[in-house]
Amino acid sequence: MNSSMHNSMSSSPNGMQDKGSGQRPAGALQHQLVHALDYEQLMNCMRCGFCQPSCPTFRETGLEAASPRGRIALMKAVADGLMEPDAPFKQQMDLCLGCRACEPVCPSDVKYGQLLEQTREVLFEHTEPQPGAVPLRRLHKLAKPIFKRHRRLRLMSTILQAYQRSGLQRLARRGRMLRWLPQHMQTMERIMPQADSGGVVKRAGGHRFPAKGERIGTVGLFRGCIMDVLFTETNVNTVRLLTEAGYDVVIPEEQSCCGALFSHSGDRTTALEFAVQNVRAFREADVDYIATNAGGCGATLIEYDHLLAEEAEWAEPARRFSKQVKDISKLLLRSGRWNDLADPAKPSPAEDSCSSVTVTYQDSCHLRNVMRAGDSPRRLLRMMPDTKFVELEGAEICCASAGIYNLVQPQMANAILDARMYAVEATKASVILTSNPGYLLQMKAGVEREQAHDRIQVMHIVEYFAEKVLK
DSSP states (O other): OOHHHHHHHHSSTTOOOOTTOSSOOOSHHHHHHHHHSOHHHHHHOOOOOTTGGGOHHHHHHOOGGGSHHHHHHHHHHHHTTSSOOOHHHHHHHHHOOOOOTHHHHOTTOOOHHHHHHHHHHHHHHHOOOOTTSOOHHHHHHHHHHHHHSHHHHHHHHHHHHHHHHSSHHHHHHHTTTTTTSOHHHHHHHHHOOOOOTTHHHHHHTSSEEOOSSSOOEEEEEOOOSHHHHHSHHHHHHHHHHHHHTTEEEEOOTTOOOOOHHHHHTTOHHHHHHHHHHHHHHHHHHTOSEEEESOHHHHHHHTTHHHHTTTOTTTHHHHHHHHHHEEEHHHHHHHHSOHHHHHOTTSOOOOTTOTTOEEEEEOOOHHHHHTSOOTHHHHHHHHHOTTEEEOOOTTTTSOOSOTTTHHHHSHHHHHHHHHHHHHHHHHHTOSEEEESOHHHHHHHHHHHHHTTOTTTOEEEEHHHHHHHHHOO
């Protein structure tokens, strides 16, 4: 930790210095941060340290600056004019996974995620990438038109689909053409799912699907972006599970990316555009609930009320939208039909029976910490026939997927993942389940690195439910 970071956290130990006291803010970047940060939230932090055991980067480094309390202290030091937002400051903000595991354990209910995004928004707009770093602004400019219109994303996915199915992928691997890629990128290429340019609408055969039996409500499916072109089968099975549970399902055509990748890295302008587009699309669909099967997407959608709070035309529609967002596990439990689907009256095999599958579950951080729905998948799993559910030690700890974190911070991501895989081995599970596509890929990467793919399968929990209860 450099001296400026150390001093910023040791000064004003009681956190009672008024905003603007101390040195005057110097430079445009510091001036923007002073005005962007919610000072009331900074002051809410009591520096109790309850957040530290839940923080993956603090657990790995042991550094105060790499904890939520430390990062808040850095933010406050900038807001108080005690330090400038220098390169080490930015490095600590970038090192944070944004998993928000600190929020549920905070006795003061500090909105750390909002403070982090406020900081990253200013850094995104006012700093240039370091040599060798990922040029986020350039990537966002290229990605925005693709993620805004789903048909463009499907068009792009045809390129990946052609690479995977034309023989080019086999040729590239046999010819060792990928060896110039960093090792973590080579791993990601090996575990990448088969792309499907059709998406759920084409695969399932339409935009509307009637409930089976008595109808209990109408659900709008948020199909996602990466979710729909790389995990199309999961979206199809989401529709099937919801209709079996008694919901009419609608898939609004004009929905876009949730905006998580943009908002988490500080591109608030693009995130706002996507939020407005989605609120409009689902309002016009006239649904009772909005179903998600990706914890990261759901957490972004459920906070549209905060994102659009200052947009006069959209503030109230966004509040209604946020209240409608539910993870599929919540909707299945809400339906009351899951008991019949899971058929718990059917005798379960003994734990040592060869027909019983031992599964464990890695939490989606945002499903657990933001949507507060971490228990719902577990409740459903405990109802599953032929299933032995073993709790994963530290399942609440982020696996270090975090959007593109595992690509831009591979060293920290791999260290965190190694600890996760050690915990998986202790469960002796043959199936790892999760509720987020990024986490699924990250856990697959862990299995690949451990060369355990012949004995451990990684599945989205929707796929496991569909396999067990859909005939």
